[in-house]
Amino acid sequence: MERGQAYVEIAPRLMGLRESVGLTVEELAAKVGVRPQTVVLYEEGESEIPVSYLKDVAAACGVDLTALIAGHEAHLHDYTIVRKGQGLSVARRADYDYFHLASRFTHKHMEPFLVTVPPKDENELVWNEHGGQEFIYMLKGTLEIWLDQRRHELEVGDSIYFDSTIPHALRGLNEEEAVFLDVIS
Template sequence: MHMEQAHKDIAPRLRGLRDALDMSVEDLAAKTGVTPEQAALYEAGETEIPVGFLMKVAQACHVDLTVLISGVEPHLKGYSLVRHGEGLSVERRKDYDYKSLAYRFSGRKMEPFLITVPPKKPEDMNLVVHSGQEFIHVLEGRLELRLGEDVLALDPGDSLYFDSQTPHALRGLDDKQAVFLDVIL
């Protein structure tokens, strides 16, 4: 799947899932915290679909995130080994490159991602908010994380656990990308 086209592949699965559950766009929007207009836009396949929205759809509809992303049922229940470079690319946009590290494991309670964030100017950072909690562990580069009013600089080996409902934004520092493990609950 070309990542630039991922939303075009995911959109019909979103629509099909909602139809299968006899749920209106308004119902899905209410359960996922977006406007009905935004939910309809995601279903139309005309715009990128944030991974946070997909996670909320998966939770609200009691399906696995992997099913929405890839259309394939995860099947491993005992363990799931993902070798270096094999993570399932979830979303690629100007901001982040996400790779799911547990996409084959059925019934996950958390979503671990390997995320690469490019360097950018402070004014180009986009604050996001979503439900749950988040754990970040920096692997490469230096990461700036804006968390509410605080600006934190994390070095390789540094970790941070926070409430995802706090507005947050990320960027690589020193004109280099930052790579980190991000686990969302």
């Protein structure tokens, strides 16, 4: 699948899940804290879908996030090992590459991802905000992270923990991609 096009496959899963648990668009919107128009937008597959939204919908509907991302349920209860390069590819955004590192584990309390963010111009930043909290630990390169209007640079070994409701944007610096562990709760 082309990078950034996974939302086209995820969209019908969102609608199917909502309908299978008997929720209206308005009821789901209220449960996950978004406007009904946002639910419709994501279910139509016309817009990229934030992982945080998928996580919230999965929780509201009583399924694992893996069911929405991959189209099948996670089955492991005690532990899961993910070998280097073997995480579930979540090609859902045009500006980042995500690998889910616990897609086979059920009843997760957090969602760990290996994320690669390419370098780009400051005017190309994509802003996000979502419920929950986020932890980033740098593995490669230099990451510029904007939290609202505050700019921070993270180097290998640096970390940041923040409230994800703060508008945030990321980019790799020095003409290199930034690679980091991202844990969303």
